[in-house]
Amino acid sequence: MLFSWQRSQRSRRLLLSWLLLPALWAAGRGQLRYAVPEEAQHGTFVGRLAQDLGLELAELVPRLFRVASKERGELLEVNVQNGILFVNARVDREELCGRSAECSLHLEVIVDRPLRVFHVEVEVEDINDNPPVFPERNKSIIIAESSPPETRFPLDGASDADIGVNAALTYRLDPNDYFALDPPNNREQMSSLSLVLKRTLDREEIQEHSLLLTATDGGKPELTGTVQLLVTIADVNDNAPEFDQRIYKVRVLENAFNGTLIIKLNATDPDQGTNGDIVYSFRRPVSSAVLRAFDINHYSGEIRTKGKLDFEEKRSYEIPMEARDKGNIPMTGHCTLLVEVLDINDNAPEVTITSLSLPVREDAPVGTVIALVSVSDRDAGANGQVSCSLPPHLPFKLASTFRNYYSLVLDSALDREATAGYQVVVTARDGGSPPRWATASVWVEVADVNDNAPVFAQAEYTVSVRENNAPGAHICTVSARDADAQENARVSYALVERRVGERALSSLVSVHAQSGRVHALQPLDHEELALLQFQVSARDAGAPARGSNASLQLFVLDENDNAPALLGPAGGGARSHALARSAGAGHVLTKVRALDADSGYNAWLAYELQPAAAGARSPFRVGLYTGEISTTRALDEADAPRQRLVVLVRDHGEPALTATATLLVSLVDGAPSPKLSARASAGRVGAEASPLDVNASLMVAICAVSGLLVLTLLLWGALRCCGAARSEGACAPGKPVLVCSSAVGSWSSCRQRRPGLCSAEGPPKADLMAFSPGLTPLGSAEETCQREGDVEHLKEVSLSI
Structure with a gap:
C-alpha cells in the first residue's frame, strides 16, 4: 500500500511538471526545463526533448543528435529514434545535491550540420524516502532532584536527509507526569529541542525515568525515528553553569590561519568551590567535521581554528556547547555556537x-x-x-x-x-x-579549399636543342607551384595540343604529367623546323580543378649534317672547255657554284683546287670563297694541251663535309671557244645557279667588310654569354643575344632578345649567324659558344675574311 501511494504521488508531480512546462520554458528565456522525481525507475519518461526543441525525428541521427552533461551525465539518456528523454540510472537527490533547496541536472543538447546547442535543466524533485534519524538510539540524562519545575534539558534533535515538507520534523514524547517536550523554534537548529521538567522530582520515589522520543517528518506517508531517553535523578549540585547567550553567532574567513581565535565562551555558576569550577567542551556526539576544524580550551572557553577551513566544502557549522561544573554530581549548561565561513577568492575558474x-x-x-x-x-x-x-x-x-x-x-x-x-x-x-584566471587552448586547423591555380616559375621558357637528337631526348623541365595543400596542390602537366604543319604537336614533343620534363619524341630537323612554339598547361587535382599555361619556345640548333651540293647542268657526263693559249694571267675561265642546306658556319663554303700530278705546276687557281677559276699566269707551249682540274668544296662544320667538281680544260691555239664540263662527285646535286653570281668579286668584298663588323659585335655578345653560362640542363633567363636571319646574297640582319635560354646539352650559348652566299632563304639559326677555342676560331675567320 505504501509503495503504490508513493507511485501515485510521483505520477501527480510528473503530470504537474508537464502542465507547467510552457511557463517554465518562458521563464527560462529559451532554456528547456523538465522535472523528474528522485528514485525514478530506469526508463521513466522525462520529456519529448526533440519535439520541444522543434527538431524533426528524421534528422536526429544524421545531425548527430546527442546529450552531453558536465555532471553525472549517466543519469539521463535520450532515445535518438524518438527524441524522448528518459531516466537511465537511479537518481538520488540527497547524494546529488545534499540538503540544497534547488537540485537540477544541466544538460547540453547538441546537433551538428549546422552545429547548435540547447540547454536543458531537469529539476530533481524530492520524495520522502529518508526517515528522521537521531544521533543516538539511546540517550542518558542525569538530572538533579533539586531541579525546579520548568528547568530545560537540551536534547539532540533528529535530522532528515530530505528537504522541504519532507524534512519538516515534529516531535512527540510518550505521556508522563514529570516531563514535557519543548519543540525547536527553527527547523535548522535541531539542537534547540529541550526536555522540560513539569514538577519537582523525588529521587527517593523514582530514581529513573524511561521516555520514548519520536520524530515524524511531514512527508506523505510520514516516516518516523525514535530515541530512548533514560533520565537518572541525582541528588547533587543545585546550580548548573549558565551561558551569557543561548546562541552565539560568529564569522570567520576561510583562509584564517591555524589557531585563529573565533570566540571565547563565558558561563557562570553561583556555586562555590569545585561546584563552581567550569569545564567547557563540545557536547557529544561531536561531528568529525567540527573536530577537524576547531579546537577548544576546556578551562578558558576559547575556541580556535584547527586546520584549514574551506568555504567550498562547508559553509557553516552548528556546534552544540556545554559547560560542566566539578561538583560531585556535575551540572551542565548548554548553548549553541553558529560559525559562518566567509568565502575568499581562492579558486581559479x-x-x-x-x-x-x-x-x-x-x-x-x-x-x-x-x-x-x-x-x-x-x-x-x-x-x-x-x-x-x-x-x-x-x-x-x-x-x-x-x-x-x-x-x-x-x-x-x-x-x-x-x-x-x-x-x-x-x-x-x-x-x-x-x-x-585560467586558460584553455585549442588548435584550430584551417582546412584547404582549391582557391589557387598553379603558377609557373616562368611565364615563358626559351630552350634549345640540337637537331638530329635521339628520340626521347630531354629538352627542359617546367615547374609550377600551387599555394594550396594536399590534393589541391598536386600539379599535373600536359601539352596544349595544336597542329604543326601537317603533324600534331604531340607527335613531336611530350611532357611528363608528374615531373614536367619535356622530351623530344623524334629527331628534329633544323632545315625543316627551326623554331617550335607551344604551350604547357598545369592543372591541380582539386574539385573543381584550376589551371594555367606557360609558353615554350624551342629553337632547333643546326648540325653539320648536309654536305655542299654543286650547282650545274644535270647529268653525270663530262664537258670540255677550250681555252686559248694566248689567255693572260687573271683570265676567268668559269665559276664553280655550290650551296649547303645547313646554316651559319656549317653553310659557309670554301673552294680549293686539288694539286696536279707530281712535278707539274698548274696555271689555274680557284677563288677561296667565290669559286671562280682563273689563270695564274700566261699559258705557254710547255703546258699540257689537256688540263684536268679537281675543285674541292668544303664547309666550315665540325667535322667538315666536302664535295668535288672535275673540270676538263683543252688548250687550243687561236680564238677562244670556251666550253666547260663539270662532274660532281658529291652525294647530292642542287638546282640551277642563282643569277646573283654576277659581280661575285664585289659581293665578296662587301661581305668581308660587313662580316668584320658583325663578327666584332657577335664576339662581344658570345663572350658575355659564355661567361654567364650555368650548369648543364639549367633553365634561367639569359643575357641579350643576337638572333639573326639571313637570305641569299643579302646582309645578315640581327636584333637583340633577352630570353630565358635553356639547352638540353649544356649551359646557355651565344649564337652567330653569318652571311652565306648562294643560299636559298632559310629560317633563323643559332650556334653555341662552348669553349674559348670557339672565340679564337671566330677571330681567325674574321682575319681571313
Missing part, C-alpha cells in the same frame, strides 16, 4: 572546450560555430562570476549562449595560405579582488 568542429574550411562563412566553451568557479558571489575573453587579432569571437556557456564562432574570413592554423587561448577571469 575552470574552462572546458567541448564539441569541436575541426578542422575549419577556409571558405567557412562568418558566424560558423567552431566549439563550445563552458566555465565554472567554485567560489560564491563576485568571486564566482566569470567572464571570458580571447587574444586580439584573431578571426574568432566568443558569443554568450547561456549562463557560463559560450560559443567560439568565426568572426572574419580565413585564408589557409596566409595562416594554416590558430592557437586559440580562452582566458576566464573571475570578479574577485584580486581576480583569478
